[in-house]
Amino acid sequence: MYVSLLEPLGIRTHSREELRLVFPVGDAARAAMTAWRGERGLSERGYLAIIPGTTRPQKMWPDEYWPQLLERVHAEHGLTGLILGGPAERDLAAAIVRATRTPAVSAAGETGIKETGALLESAAATVAVDTGPMHIAVAVGCPTVSLFGSTGPRLFDDGSPYLCLHRQFACWPCHRHPICRHYECLRAIAPAAAARAVDRLLAAGTARADASSNPSAHAAPARAAGLAFARG
Numbered sequence: 255m256y257v258s259l260l261e262p263l264g265i266r267t268h269s270r271e272e273l274r275l276v277f278p279v280g281d282a283a284r285a286a287m288t289a290w291r292g293e294r295g296l297s298e299r300g301y302l303a304i305i306p307g308t309t310r311p312q313k314m315w316p317d318e319y320w321p322q323l324l325e326r327v328h329a330e331h332g333l334t335g336l337i338l339g340g341p342a343e344r345d346l347a348a349a350i351v352r353a354t355r356t357p358a359v360s361a362a363g364e365t366g367i368k369e370t371g372a373l374l375e376s377a378a379a380t381v382a383v384d385t386g387p388m389h390i391a392v393a394v395g396c397p398t399v400s401l402f403g404s405t406g407p408r409l410f411d412d413g414s415p416y417l418c419l420h421r422q423f424a425c426w427p428c429h430r431h432p433i434c435r436h437y438e439c440l441r442a443i444a445p446a447a448a449a450r451a452v453d454r455l456l457a458a459g460t461a462r463a464d465a466s467s468n469p470s471a472h473a474a475p476a477r478a479a480g481l482a483f484a485r486g
């Protein structure tokens with residue numbers, strides 16, 4: 255996105271393919287996380303990864319929304335919840351596991367950055383706040399739903415399977431200076447809206463697999479990309 259600012263100056267920008275994010279997971283991290291998942295009963299594509307933690311409170315989705323999302327996605331798709339994060343998110347992740355009435359596992363504080371990439375690579379999909387590992391999810395090709403509030407929603411203009419949910423309030427963007435008390439822009443994105451976004455990405459992936467195994471089947475868009483504004 256930012257490199258396009260150079261175009262008016264006549265400076266060549268890159269093709270969409272060249273701009274695609276890349277994250278080198280590596281064989282060692284992949285093997286370690288395959289074993290880690292096996293110990294916890296998390297099969298390949300058998301879980302929804304969530305990334306609930308970030309540094310600024312105005313970028314956090316309400317804590318109580320995460321269990322509701324995990325329960326909806328489990329009911330619809332049978333996916334276990336996997337909570338990712340650093341050591342600072344251990345307590346939040348544990349609270350989400352306790353509050354969720356369907357299977358959920360925490361990896362918060364247990365993984366380095368490459369291991370996080372490996373877990374995202376094998377996830378069915380990811381739901382994340384505006385934070386670094388959300389970009390890793392996109393880079394490893396994981397269908398990703400991002401939840402944006404105070405900051406500017408970012409598009410990945412490279413065909414990645416990505417949906418961004420964002421409610422644009424009149425006070426937006428406040429960045430580091432929110433004028434509200436409860437971050438209503440993120441509170442306005444309901445768990446049901448995030449679950450529907452997961453449905454859309456998973457349906458696009460299934461349609462893609464069906465189309466490749468049956469060339470006469472209706473060809474769905476190769477990837478669901480773009481910006482979606484939450485309505486519910």
Ligand code: SF4
Binds near residue numbers: 429433
């Ligand atoms: S001030 Fe507005 S944009 Fe900023 S966090 Fe609050 S509701 Fe969201």
